[in-house]
Amino acid sequence: IMNNVSAITMFFLSGLNETVNHRFVLFFLSLLCYCIIFLLNLALTVTIILDKNLHEPMYILLCVFCMNALYGTAGFYPKFLWDLLSPVHVISYYGCLIQTHVVYSFACIDVSILTLMAFDRYVAICQPLKYHSFMSKQRVIKVACFSWFTPFCIVAVNIFLTSRLKLCSSCISRLFCVNSVIVTLACSRAETIINHIASYITITVYVFHGLFIVWSYVYLIKTCVKSTEKRAKFMQTCVPHLVSLLTFLVAILFDVLNIRFGSILPRTLQNFIAIEFLVIPPIMNPLIYGFKLTKIQKRIYSVVIFKRTNFCFIRSDNSFTHS
Numbered sequence: 001i002m003n004n005v006s007a008i009t010m011f012f013l014s015g016l017n018e019t020v021n022h023r024f025v026l027f028f029l030s031l032l033c034y035c036i037i038f039l040l041n042l043a044l045t046v047t048i049i050l051d052k053n054l055h056e057p058m059y060i061l062l063c064v065f066c067m068n069a070l071y072g073t074a075g076f077y078p079k080f081l082w083d084l085l086s087p088v089h090v091i092s093y094y095g096c097l098i099q100t101h102v103v104y105s106f107a108c109i110d111v112s113i114l115t116l117m118a119f120d121r122y123v124a125i126c127q128p129l130k131y132h133s134f135m136s137k138q139r140v141i142k143v144a145c146f147s148w149f150t151p152f153c154i155v156a157v158n159i160f161l162t163s164r165l166k167l168c169s170s171c172i173s174r175l176f177c178v179n180s181v182i183v184t185l186a187c188s189r190a191e192t193i194i195n196h197i198a199s200y201i202t203i204t205v206y207v208f209h210g211l212f213i214v215w216s217y218v219y220l221i222k223t224c225v226k227s228t229e230k231r232a233k234f235m236q237t238c239v240p241h242l243v244s245l246l247t248f249l250v251a252i253l254f255d256v257l258n259i260r261f262g263s264i265l266p267r268t269l270q271n272f273i274a275i276e277f278l279v280i281p282p283i284m285n286p287l288i289y290g291f292k293l294t295k296i297q298k299r300i301y302s303v304v305i306f307k308r309t310n311f312c313f314i315r316s317d318n319s320f321t322h323s
Contacts, residue, residue: 008170011096013089015175027084034077040286041066051299057120057140064144065113069282072106075099076176076278096177101159108151115209117241118216125230126223161195175271240288247284251277
């Protein structure tokens with residue numbers, strides 16, 4: 001690692017070069033986007049933590065989901081906003097590795113949590129008598145922590161393997177650091193073999209996660225078709241999960257296609273596709289769950305109505321005092 005650091009201490013991010021004329025517009029749009037993501041996910045997280053009625057498996061997993069969105073976007077937006085205002089787009093060697101780890105682990109943790117959500121809905125609808133004994137609060141918290149810790153470690157191994165490589169270039173043609181791009185900068189292709197093996201193992205692990213999610217929902221749909229009650233429960237609690245899953249998968253699919261065939265696309269489109277999974281899912285998910293899940297709706301309405309009533313009471317009290 002020390003030989004590598006002595007050779008390259010900074011990376012140059014060239015993804016913003018063609019959008020420099022619109023950087024102030026992009027800055028304000030990106031800042032607005034990040035503020036919305038931060039406030040929506042923080043509001044849902046705090047709501048679930050403070051309301052004991054929401055301390056159920058589905059809402060605990062949703063809370064972890066929103067916390068992960070805050071974690072992942074914090075690894076991208078502050079640096080991206082700084083780059084939009086800076087004439088030179090650089091990042092330190094270790095800063096690049098940290099950013100790569102945060103963004104990649106965010107994506108992997110999302111897949112893990114979506115898998116747990118699918119399993120939770122499968123047990124709730126297909127095995128309702130076993131639900132409360134099997135999906136206890138303590139067990140769900142432990143499994144949620146495991147679903148965060150495991151991807152974190154898996155990605156850390158990939159980043160460690162990348163840190164071993166001696167690099168012959170310091171130019172990354174993206175808006176942020178990407179592990180697969182850093183690996184292509186290696187001087188020796190022979191040294192990257194173990195990196196490719198580790199990345200294929202990681203991809204395989206999360207492809208199996210995806211297959212399990214598909215199997216769960218296929219089985220759920222087959223079960224719910226036969227019962228009106230189960231169909232209503234599916235529409236109420238599973239549809240938000242499905243929308244989140246599809247949003248995330250489409251974003252990741254576009255990013256993979258961009259890495260593979262992005263050279264034929266305009267740079268602006270490449271940039272949008274590259275950051276799509278850091279923009280759309282973190283905004284869409286809290287909105288979908290906030291509007292669709294009844295308990296969260298009631299909690300939000302109760303807070304809004306309480307504040308409005310309080311405000312009206314203070315106003316009426318003030319007017320009475322003045323009169």
